[in-house]
Amino acid sequence: MNTDLHVILNLFATSSRLQKKRAYLTIAAIAWGTVAILLLLAFGEGLKRQLDKNRRSTGENLAVMWPSETTKPWKGLPPGRPIRLRIDDVDFVRERMPELKAIHGEVQAGRVALTYGRKTVNGRIIGVNYVYGEDRKHYPLAGGRFLSVEDEVQRRRVIFLGDEMAKDIFGDEPPVGKTLLLNNAPYTVIGVMQKKTQMGMYGGPDANHAVIPITTFRAQFGRDQLNVMVVETERAQQMKQALARVNQLLGARYGYDPTDDRALSTWDMTKSANVTANIAVGIQLFLGIVGALTLLIGGVGVANIMYAVVKERTREIGVKMALGAKQRWIIAPFVLEALVYTFIGGALGIIIATILVSLTSFVPIESNKVLSFLGRPTLSPQIGVATSAILGLIGLAAGYFPARRAARIDPASTLRYE
C-alpha cells in the first residue's frame, strides 16, 4: 500500500539513529562474514573449475575399450576366448556409426629408443588416428602442430611429443623441426603438447609419451593389433547407447555376445565425470555452509544491536503506538534499518573479497603441483546471487525478530513515568 510505504519511509527517516561506533561495529561484522563466505565460495569455485578442467584434459565424453576375453558363451563357443581388434576395425565402426563425434584407435609400444644427437631416451610411443589430437586434448604449443590427415594417409614419419618427454630429449632446445631417431628410423618433430594437469589416464600420462600416425606405426613396427579403441560422443548421455552399438557391431564381426561387456573391457569416462562433478558440488556446498555460518554470526550481531535498540527506544515506540501507529509501521522501519546495516556491510565485504580474489591472480600457480590442482579462487555471478540472497535473509531475520518484540510493547506501561 502506498500510504504504508509513505508512513514507513517517513518513520525510518525520522527514527533515532545508532551511535556511530555501534553502527561501524555492526557493519564490520557483516563485512567480515561476507568476505569469509565469498572467499570460501570463490575457493570452492576455483577448485571446481580446476577439477573440471583437469578431468577434461584427458578428453570429454570418452570411453576407452581394451580388447579382452569373452565371459559369456556364444553360438556354441565357450567363454574365455580372447578378442583381438585390428586397426581397420576403427574404420569399420566409424562407417556404421556416423552418430559418434569421433572414434580412434591406438597402438602402443613401450620402451622405444628415441635418439637425438648423442642423447637417447626410452619412452612410450603411440600410433593414433589424426582425430586423437582433438579427442584427447593434445594441443600443440605455438610453432607446432598435431598429426594431420595427410600424415596418416601418406604414412609420414612425423612425431608429436608430450611436453615432459620433449624436455627429456631436447632440454631447452626448441624441438619442432628437429629430426630424431625412433628405433633408428628418422622422424621429424612437428609439435610439442601444451602442459596440462591430467586427472584420468590409461597407459600413462600424456606428457610422457610421443605420438605418431597409426599408419606409420604399422609400417615401422609391423603390428596391426589395436591396444585401445576410444569412442567419443557429442553428449555424455549418448555414451551408454553408443557402447552397446559398438559391441553389437564388433560382436557380429568377431563372434561374441553383444551383451558381454567384458569382451572389450570398457572405461566409460562419462561416469567418473559425474562423480567428479558431484564431489566438486559437495565441496562447494560444504564451503558455502561454513561461510554462511560465519555470516550468520555477523547477522546475530545485527540482531543483538537491534534488540538493544528496541530496548532503548521502548518509550519512543510506546509514544508512536499511543499516537496511532500500526504494528507494521513499528516493525518495518526496524527491518529496514537492519537491512541497511546488512547491505552496507555486505557491499563492503563484496568489494574487499573481490579485491582479495583479484590479488590471487598475481600468484603463479602453474609451477606448483598443489596450487595447480587447487586452481584459482574465482567469483562467479552465481556466488554473487547466493551471497546476496543469504545476506538478505540474514538482514531480514536480524531486523524482524527484534522488531516483533518492539511491536509487542505495551504502550500503556511505557508512557506514564520518567
Add this chain to the structure above:
Amino acid sequence: MTTQNHIIRMDDIRKTYDTGKVKVDALKGIHLEIEKGEMIAIVGPSGSGKSTLMNLIGCLDTPTSGTYEIGGQAVSGVTRDELAEIRNRRVGFVFQAFNLLPHITALENVELPMLFGGIKPAERHKRASELLERVGLGDRLDHKPTELSGGQMQRVAIARALAMEPDIVLADEPTGNLDSSAGGDIMSIFTDLWQQGRTIVIITHDPALSRRASRVVEIHDGRITSDQATNAAA
C-alpha cells in the same frame, strides 16, 4: 437518553490484572458517561485505579469485562491495529512526561499523529504550524524538544493532541512535571480549549487543576465514589 451527546459511555467496566499468582481487580464495575464539551477531572489516590481507567478511556488497553463506547464506537473485540486507529482518530494524549520524540522538531512531533492518520504532507505541515502558533510556539517550529522548556514541551504535546481533531483530549497529570507558573499556563490552555467546545478528561491529584473542571469524578479502590458537577462556568 441518546448516545449522540455521549462521547464516552462505560458500563460495568472491570479490569483484572492476572499476575500469575495473584489476581488484582483494578477496576470493579465502573459506570461513567462523559458528554461532549465537558471538562472532567478524575481524581483519586495512587493505587485507586485511575491510571487503569485512563488506559481504558485512551484505548491503550481493553477492559476485562463491561462495555465501552467512544464516540459511538464499541471498543471490544478489536485488534491491536484497530485500537491504534481508534486512538489516532478519537483520543489526543497529553502526558505528565510530555513524551515528545526527542530527535525530531516540534513541528514533526505535531505532524506525527497526522502521518498515522493518512493526512497529506502539505496539509500536515499547515495544520501543525497553525496548532503550534495557537499554543504560542509559532517561533519554535524547528526547535527540538531538548531546546524547549518544560512548559513549551507540554504546549507542543497539546498541539500534537489536537492534531487529529480527536473526540476527547486525555491529559494525565499534565502539570505534574511543571513549576506553578508553567503549570498555570497549561491549565489556562485547557480551560480555553474547553471553552472552545472541546471535551477534556484530566487525570490529576492537583486540586488547582480539578477546581477548574466542570465535573470531578473521584475514584477509590476501583470504584467511583463521587461524581459531582462543580461551579466552574462553561
